[in-house]
Amino acid sequence: MVEGSMRQQWVWPAVLVAVVLTAAASLLARELYADDRAAPPPAAVLPSEGPLPAAEQPGHRDVRGTQDATQHPMYETVRQLLQTYFDAINGKNYARWQTTVTADRIKNMPETNWRASYRSTLDGSIVVYRIDTGPEDTARVMLRFISKQDVSDAPLELPVACIRWSVVFPMAIEDDVWKLAGGPTGASPQHEAC
Known part of the structure; x- marks a missing residue:
């Protein structure tokens, strides 16, 4: 036992x-x-609302996104499109810019006008806040960025060397590729001096 x-x-x-x-x-x-x-999405940024020192403006040149934006299924497509768009403006490359926008935008912005509009522009601190998809292969992208330019090239209503922009860019599929479109949402951006 x-x-x-x-x-x-x-x-x-x-x-x-x-x-x-x-x-x-x-x-x-x-x-x-x-x-x-199942890997987590790319690290999101927490944009600073504080002003950048004048020597650092316009800030980083790469397109970044908030957590809301980076979790959207279209984020990488939007990020690459916007990176090419802003690189074209910063590099004064009209041919490259044309690859990012719809035919209507190209028609409304011939090269001579484009070069005059962006001749001294340098964009940075580019942050995508939100991406909303719409009907019939359309989307809208809310973003903020900073532009530096000669005062003579600034908008007439805000003649300053540094501007903080809050914009909504409409997007549409053209020739099976997402492009930045024109329209009323992109025509009236909010902007303020840095």
């Missing part, structure tokens, strides 16, 4: 150890074989 009792005392700890080891092994396997597609 003593021998059977001792055997029973060892069975429960052995079963407990086996259960714990099995659970630990399954957790380890789950971590090792986790699906890479």
Whole structure:
């Protein structure tokens, strides 16, 4: 009887150890074989509302997004499109700019007008805040950015060297590619001096 009792005392700890080891092994396997597609979205930015020192304006040249924007399924498409758009303006490359906008926008902004409008412009601190998709392959992108320009090239209603813009860019699919479109949402941006 003593021998059977001792055997029973060892069975429960052995079963407990086996259960714990099995659970630990399954957790380890789950971590090792986790699906890479479940990786978190790119790190979002928390835009600063504070002014940039004059020497740092207009700020970073890469397009960034808030958490709301980076979680949208179109974010990477929008980010790449806007990066090309702003790189074209900053690089004074009209041909590159044409690849980012609809035919109507190109028609309304011939190269001579474009070069005159952006001759001294340098854009930065570009942050996408929100992306909204609409009907019939359309979308709207809310963003903020800073432009530096000669005062003579600034808008007539705000003749300053540094402007903080809050805009909504309409987008549309043209030739199976997303492009920045014209229209009333992009025609009246909010802007203020830096």
